Amino acid sequence: MAPRPLAPPLDRTGAPATDPPYDRRRAWLITAMIVAFMVINFADKSVLGLAAVPIMDELDIDNSTYGLVSSAFSLLFSLSGLLVGFLSTRMSSRTLLFGMTLLWAVAQLPVLLAATVPALIAGRALLGAAEGPAASMSMHALYKWFPPHRRGLPSALQIGGAALGTLIAAPVLTWLITGYGWRSAFAALAVVSALWGLLWWRVGHDGPFDHARAAPAADGTPATGPHHLPYRRLLTTGTVLGSISSAFGAAWALSLSQAWLPSYLRTELGMSPSAAATTISAVSAFSLVLLLTVSPLMDALKSRRVSSRWSTGAAQGTAVCVAGCAMAAFPFADAAVPRLLLIALAFGTVAVAIPLHYMTAAEVVPTAQRGALFGIVAATGTLPGLLAPFLTGRLLDTAGDPGTGYRTAFLIAALVMTVAGAIALVTIRPEHDARRLGLGPEQAPGPSTPGRPGRP
Template structure:
């Protein structure tokens, strides 16, 4: 027998855990860059409108153009994520993000900036669901709340860091230099990810309810069973309202702070970080709280569904109150809550979607969800621009525009309280599933 003094092999679980968190760190930075790319247009809204001679509605069209192909791309890449390694899908997306900044740096006018934003949107559409899918390959369901919060919270962290830094670049060097900085950061991420990125193996030992252990990769259900469940539909409404709000934060809130509330560009760039800070804290806090609650035996309905509903309802209430108060401090506090807390729904919603969906279909369902929810992003900037322009007075126009997402989030919160039931719907959905290597008759329970 060989002596035990020769040493023991490294614990594979520890090695896998280290790799999982290295991948998670890269995915967090990936989402940080993703949101910085989105935010730069809103931070440079006034100088862009001034330099290119754009009206509010024309700038609104430019902001909305980001979402022209966003939804279609998100859905298409979601089905690709079921078949191709997430590592290289993410690499390709980030590379395109960087390259789309170059025409702007080279002096593109309205048409060039429009095309650049359309292509950027197409490349960013699948970012969050594919990143979530990649992360969930490393963690089982009961440990996905924190990774899901990190992926979703990467956007908030991106806003916290990007808003003041990009504002300084815009003020001191010009708005085109902000796009150049994003090109450099994106290319650098691609270089590191090529060496760090890997595919996880957690799905190989998990399967949906009613499936045989180890059969996760071959287990499928009709997509309509997932998309017509009360859990998915209620989550969609709340997510739609929250995404409308997040798009306004990116596209219009900096301009609103300057034109309606009278703040300088520097002050507006500083104030707009407050929603990003609270969004980041709330998203990360939700992940830790949800995982702790589930560890203590609290149901997913409460720890995910009710918690997410409360967040969206609170954000909607604050949004509707913003135009009604006049005290500057109270107004900024309400803006901070209105444009931040609802984003908790993105992390919770996708974690719930993963809970009720077989792993083999997870990438597609999460991307379908993003593709449909982000239709709000296609409408919000342009609709807001038209409302502000038609109102004549920006203050009145923004008050009307803010009522739309406020109402949507209130409704979404109420629906979450009543209909988000992940455990029940997961069991119902799985009951209609089957192994793809089995005949259809075998899928019917006896």
């Protein structure tokens, strides 16, 4: 019997000391698939908000009930993100993402069979459970195809798929809702989700930069595996806590945007369905421009040896703080143009924090534990989806008038976001925490040009 090959030497993060070859063509094909995955993901999240007014009118439900339906999406969202994060250490990303998208399709069916509040709640709860791990696990799958110094642009494109999803979903789903009824939008999303899953099963294999399992030793015995740290130590680092904090602040704004911004634009600002959809698309386009500008800039700063604390850490904390300040200001703006600009800042700027909080968290975790840690960060950072929509609905029903309820909800959001952004600014210190944990820096310079990242 031929001897087994020796296991490759591992660095202190648990990754092989010599990275495998980078397959540029396949890596960017996977990136395109994951961008489409995120487009569908955020279209699914947006559809309820876009159909809020006709659903509330047809089913004769109040704001609190609608808020409960919207919050049902997050009932299992965080828990599933946590569980699947740990499952990702044992299952391939190909299988996980395929299973998620099939569940997305199934989750649209209850409301097509019976348009009732229980059916809406059941469908949204199942959809939330299936989408809870989506952002973290698709980012984990993407990282398997790129070495650390090439991840900035792919990460931005992955989160850019979220902005692109809302940008595309707002006009297309609004057209379906106004022309063919709100159920047609749910049916269309079920079909698109199933088609993506079938295509992914054919092309979505795991990449070579996946070091969750070490190669067997020469004598055939299993290797001891990569460097492993207790999750208690990882979760109590300032970098991970700060990453969770920035995600929490960003998620509060995103959950309000998906659940209540379309209704606010129509009922409080008097916009038509098409005008509201155009405004939401404009906010998403602003987010996409920021993402495609900021993440490559972060890579450029890293190539100049700017620390992650001041590049990715400070950027995400500042983005959430700026969005919080805009959130506090726009309800009091009288002129239309300044108000719309502030709305864009409040709901669009937070998108910057999403790829960056994954990048900072990845710097202080062994590669084999990255998927699990991403699941934990996503589970805790997205809890606002459970709180913010229902709280806003209650405020609208208990306030003297809807305008007062909306202002109170936006001011609460502003407070949460500015505090969360400030915590991220103070606590995120990847280099310091990596040294304290005994890890080597994951962001290594590219092989082609010393000190500079290689071209994607």
